[in-house]
Amino acid sequence: MQGPDREMESMLHSHYVDNLKTVIPATMLPDYMQDTEKSVYEMFVPQTKSLVVTETEPELTKTDIKIRTDITTSDVDLNALSQQVIYAETAKLKPFFEKEFIGATKGVFIESGCAYDFEDVFEKYNKRNKLVAVRLLSDLLCNHYNDDINITTAILHTISHYSYSELGKEFIYIVLSLCNHNNKKIKKFALKIFDNWDEVETLKLLKGNAPLHERWLEDYRQSIIEHLEGKRDAILGTSN
Numbered sequence: 001m002q003g004p005d006r007e008m009e010s011m012l013h014s015h016y017v018d019n020l021k022t023v024i025p026a027t028m029l030p031d032y033m034q035d036t037e038k039s040v041y042e043m044f045v046p047q048t049k050s051l052v053v054t055e056t057e058p059e060l061t062k063t064d065i066k067i068r069t070d071i072t073t074s075d076v077d078l079n080a081l082s083q084q085v086i087y088a089e090t091a092k093l094k095p096f097f098e099k100e101f102i103g104a105t106k107g108v109f110i111e112s113g114c115a116y117d118f119e120d121v122f123e124k125y126n127k128r129n130k131l132v133a134v135r136l137l138s139d140l141l142c143n144h145y146n147d148d149i150n151i152t153t154a155i156l157h158t159i160s161h162y163s164y165s166e167l168g169k170e171f172i173y174i175v176l177s178l179c180n181h182n183n184k185k186i187k188k189f190a191l192k193i194f195d196n197w198d199e200v201e202t203l204k205l206l207k208g209n210a211p212l213h214e215r216w217l218e219d220y221r222q223s224i225i226e227h228l229e230g231k232r233d234a235i236l237g238t239s240n
Contacts, residue, residue, distance in 0.1 A: 090135045097125055097136045105154040112192065118154045119161060134170045141174060156189040164197040176205055179212070179221070187217055195224050195240055201236065203228040 104118035125132040137155060144151040149201065159171050178190035192204055206225050212218040 018186070079085055086131050086135065089129065089132045090139070093125065093132065094136060094139065097121070098140055101137075101140060101154070102151060103125050108150070108154070110150065110153045110157050112157075112160075112189075116154070116157065119158050122158050138171070138174065146182070149186065152178070152181075152183075153189060156186070156193060160189070160193045160196050164199040164202070168199060168202075170198050172202060172205065176209060179209055184214060184217065187212065187214070188220070191217065191220050191224065195220075198228075198231070200232045201230055203232060 048112070087159055100119050100121045103118065108116060108118075110116065122133060122137060125136060137158070141152065141155045146152075156175070159167060159175065164172075174192050175190050177184050179194075181187050181190065194206060203225065204226070206221065209221075212221055
């Protein structure tokens with residue numbers, strides 16, 4: 001299956017070969033680029049020129065780039081955004097997201113079952129673009145993995161309020177690594193996310209993780225594993 005980059009290159013290549021007129025849906029670009037032909041030209045033309053090698057290859061000028069504005073968001077799968085555009089949008093939004101999210105964690109004692117403003121901050125960005133929001137939250141966690149427990153807890157709390165199908169696959173390995181964090185509160189919260197997800201698909205990863213040194217945390221991990229094994233066996237029994 002082609003990735004976003006190859007899909008974008010294929011689209012550019014097709015139009016380039018046909019008539020040197022590239023049509024790029026505006027909704028495949030972040031808001032701040034949709035009306036900026038120059039940004040699109042600078043981002044994609046270098047890739048396009050390398051795709052076609054002929055002795056008479058003409059120069060592609062800015063006028064060869066056309067922006068379609070007749071396509072709505074519903075017409076385009078945002079997962080088809082090229083990685084270059086995702087990186088650009090992430091870089092643009094990162095300082096704003098971090099300021100809002102971290103600011104919402106200040107002076108907050110985080111408890112399970114409660115709602116907090118930092119969750120609303122993430123959801124705002126998630127509604128705008130899930131791929132970018134996931135990268136923003138992942139980057140924030142990596143930057144504060146071990147130096148600010150409250151921020152890490154806030155991120156885990158945010159993830160815990162989404163189902164496995166919504167965000168689990170994007171964060172499963174990060175959450176799994178936090179099961180072996182040096183802070184017991186973080187370990188417990190990471191395990192709780194697996195408990196909340198209640199997803200058989202996570203069973204192998206949980207079982208493959210190293211046993212926890214704290215007896216009560218290891219007992220919690222084993223209880224999740226046993227529950228998922230029972231759920232798996234029930235599914236297999238039903239299918240037989």
